[in-house]
Amino acid sequence: MRDLREYHRPSSAAEAVRLKREYGAKAVYLGGSTDLLVHRPAGVEAAIDIRHAGIDYVRVDDSEVVIGGGALLRDAEKAVAGVAGGMLRQAVRETAPWLIRNAATLAGNIANASPAADSVPALMVLGARLVLWGEAEEEVSIEDILSGPHRTLLGDRLIREIRVPRTDGVRAAFHKLARSASDIALVNVAVALKLEGGVARDVVIALGAVAPTAIRARQAEAALEGMPPTEELLVEVEKVVADEVRPISDWRASEGYRRRMSGVFVRRLLSQALNGEQSRAAA
Amino acid sequence: MKIEVTVNGESQEWEVPVNQTLLDALRLRGLPGTKRVCESGECGACAVIVDGLALDSCILLAVQAAGMSIVTVEGLSTGSQLHPVQEAFTQNGAIQCGFCIPGMIVTAANYLEENPSPTQEEIRHVFVGNLCRCTGYKKPIEAVLSAVRDDDTS
Numbered sequence: 001m002r003d004l005r006e007y008h009r010p011s012s013a014a015e016a017v018r019l020k021r022e023y024g025a026k027a028v029y030l031g032g033s034t035d036l037l038v039h040r041p042a043g044v045e046a047a048i049d050i051r052h053a054g055i056d057y058v059r060v061d062d063s064e065v066v067i068g069g070g071a072l073l074r075d076a077e078k079a080v081a082g083v084a085g086g087m088l089r090q091a092v093r094e095t096a097p098w099l100i101r102n103a104a105t106l107a108g109n110i111a112n113a114s115p116a117a118d119s120v121p122a123l124m125v126l127g128a129r130l131v132l133w134g135e136a137e138e139e140v141s142i143e144d145i146l147s148g149p150h151r152t153l154l155g156d157r158l159i160r161e162i163r164v165p166r167t168d169g170v171r172a173a174f175h176k177l178a179r180s181a182s183d184i185a186l187v188n189v190a191v192a193l194k195l196e197g198g199v200a201r202d203v204v205i206a207l208g209a210v211a212p213t214a215i216r217a218r219q220a221e222a223a224l225e226g227m228p229p230t231e232e233l234l235v236e237v238e239k240v241v242a243d244e245v246r247p248i249s250d251w252r253a254s255e256g257y258r259r260r261m262s263g264v265f266v267r268r269l270l271s272q273a274l275n276g277e278q279s280r281a282a283a
Numbered sequence: 284m285k286i287e288v289t290v291n292g293e294s295q296e297w298e299v300p301v302n303q304t305l306l307d308a309l310r311l312r313g314l315p316g317t318k319r320v321c322e323s324g325e326c327g328a329c330a331v332i333v334d335g336l337a338l339d340s341c342i343l344l345a346v347q348a349a350g351m352s353i354v355t356v357e358g359l360s361t362g363s364q365l366h367p368v369q370e371a372f373t374q375n376g377a378i379q380c381g382f383c384i385p386g387m388i389v390t391a392a393n394y395l396e397e398n399p400s401p402t403q404e405e406i407r408h409v410f411v412g413n414l415c416r417c418t419g420y421k422k423p424i425e426a427v428l429s430a431v432r433d434d435d436t437s
Contacts, residue, residue, distance in 0.1 A: 001302040002302060003302075004301050004302040004344075005301055005302075006301060007284060007301045007344065007346040007347075009349070030344075030347070032338075032343075033342055033343055033344060033347060034324055034339070034342050037304065037324070037341070037342035037343070037344070038323045038324060038342060047301070047344070047346075049347060051347075074336075096412075097327070097409075097411040097412025098337075098390070098394070098408065098409045098411065098412055099324075099327050099330055099337055099338055099339050099390060099412035099413070100324060100338075100339065100412060102336040102337055102338045103336070103338040103339065103342075103343065181408075181411040182325065182411045182412060182414075
């Protein structure tokens, strides 16, 4: 951050975007700064603090939960308590310790694009949409903007809000595998599906820390979609997941361990979700 | 950059470099109770309360706190009257070597505002962001529980 010379505190999202478009790559949007001040990238000359830009709201209604781009993890945690049986609340809580949740934003956790970001697989399986503001307003999925480790396709666009749909009958589960409660995930997994007439429908499986970005396990999803979720089939799905992920070895865990755990936790979470309660949209 | 802040109840005007952390700005102004340890938001020794929320001051720019009210560990006591959490830490032998303790006390004091009667499990969850290199978590957790009990009986 030695190059940082300017601090801006725009009072609207439109003003924040105007500043970013003016400064381009020399400026960053600043939420809680909890990632930026750890990574301290060179070449950043201006910070655009979006915490005062009027987008720190959360809205909860029967059909969706909307989390403003400036809303803190602590506020998101409360807002999503009733979503998918509490699965998203669990993921947000496990994203960071309380001291960090008091400062960091949910949008920042997404935009930081850590492959291990815990909120991201959970948001992905629930079909969360991002409303971006740039030259125009657009709505995209999280997958659309993640391009690599700490890389996104956001450019000058601001995450104005995150919209999480509340769908009837969704069964979901999340697990973060880490050495300690404050550690970064070795693997994190989220699953969501419905059970209709004895067969699995709308199966979505997402994993973090096992590829350059958080990923959907689409082959595994396809293996389960429309099928009765028997124990034998879940064991098959476990194998498909282990083949499908693309982890690396680093000092946290080996490639082989991550591969194995990816499969194991997808199988366990699918069982847990199938045996657990289904969500009600306005629960 | 010139900013106005309220520090432990006192209005102040600061001239700070834009890239200076709140931690550095506080320590340079004679408030060493806020400790500099990991400088990456891992350990919680630099916890201060900014506009009512405890956070790690090592990963917040001082300018982000412009116009806000900051409470450091020095500001928890009233004169010689310790904050109930400070009192509980001294009574329970939880001061230990003292280095991570200011951050734990600030964290606990702020958390009790939000949840005045937490369970042991809830205190442990909040202390996930406060590391003690001596691994002495038992007495601080007991101290917070005793602060809660003392508050109930008073």
